[in-house]
Amino acid sequence: MRIPFVKMHGLGNDFVILDSRERDLPTLPAEAIAALADRRTGIGCDQLVRLETSGSAAADFRMRIFNADGGEVGACGNASRAVALLHGTPARIETDGGIISVRPSDGGIAVDIGAPRFAWDAVPLAYAMDTLAMPVAWGNLEKPAAVNVGNPHAVFFVDRQEEIRLEDLGPEIENDPLFPERINVNVATVTDRATIALRVWERGAGLTRACGTGACATAVAAMRRRLVDHDVTVNLPGGALRIEWAGDGQITMSGPAQESFRGEFALQDYL
Template identity: 70%
Template sequence: MRASFVKMHGLGNDFVVLDAREKALPPITAGLARALADRRTGIGCDQLVLLQPSAVADFRMRIFNSDGSEVGACGNASRAVALLHGAPATVETGGGTIEVRPSQGGAAVDMGEPHFGWDEIPLAYAMDTMALPVGWEELSNPVAVNVGNPHAIFFVPNCEKVDLEELGPMIERDAIFPERVNVNVATVDSRDSIRLRVWERGAGLTRACGTGACATAVAAMRRGFADRSVTVTLPGGPLHIEWGEDNRITMTGPATESFRGSFDWGDFA
């Protein structure tokens, strides 16, 4: 069978979107996700996104990293899906139900409430998530936040100087993170401006990470480094993050459709 796809990106974090809301597709396997994500022999993407019907929201979004692993949330994919859907909607994700509102050239996404309990991250054992008593070479005492997926945020003088290609996979797979972790290195330039680079679990270095921007903004606010409304600038560009008095995070930023096509399912399954 042939399947249609839409290639999209949010600040360079790119996705292959499969829409199965009206016509079911065969099950997505880790092997299929890896094959489609391959940039030499597949379509190429950081994440594969599957849209399906939902009993609790307007539709369901499932996210598979380029290594085939499934994750609960993706902020940039949420904006891309909002743009594709074309109207405000509630979206069921593995990390909870979110709300998306498309706007010209992008979308605003209600990402829900952050979680800070050690067992909510999750961590292997109890420790202070405001400053984990651990370190890897020059990176130490990160803040841990779960915004639908787990993040460790390190505040450093210059995030561009950190060798994330070396340290990222080491931290991602450390035993204290039983579900692995997204690794964020951030530099606070002012109370409303943060620079950020992210090593995403299962995808590696990406040009942007929406949940990473949300987690980093909230971590900076909790530590008193930033106000409740900040711009987080990633290698792919800026995202605006607000943490409301209702404890919910709103992320606003661009999304783009790159192209559309189709493939033979049997070539990748």
């Protein structure tokens, strides 16, 4: 069986998108997703995204997101923008992290990703603690903020984020028993009241050029600590995202997305 796909990216965070809304496509096992994501022997991607019809009257369709290791996650901001571009019109999308709204904007695509959650058991953490400044450390990274924006994030604020060896500390923090569902790891430097520089170790994917939910989590954490104002630009290795949050209600993320190419693959080649 040959399966059609669309390859897209948001600031270099790239996706293989399978659209099963009008054509019945098989559900891929984790090992096939991991094989497709391999950049040497597969198509190559950070996440595989599957579009399905939604069982909710509140949503136009459903989006499922699988990391490069085959594990399913609740949300991906950059994938949301890519799917919005592919869909072409404003939409409400059901995800495992909740229903989100997408629409065209001056900055490309705007995504209302929902309200952040700060309770320790909503992140989730293994036990109760202050999520604004957690009393924990790994190497020279300490006192992170924790927030769930459809998936869990730990945010570390440092003087020079580019000097942090995230490729070493990222896997250690991601898999710490403190995080029962693992964690996305963000290291950020506040440049001024309207600008943040950020790098992200994404659970199940590793270092990534951009992470939309990571940008949202980092911006919200910085706002809660009163380090920035409520409308900020987050600069990632792949480019910039605009994040707005009034302190309650939904986070709005705006930024570009782009189609790379289309093709098809034989499923048996990846099983």
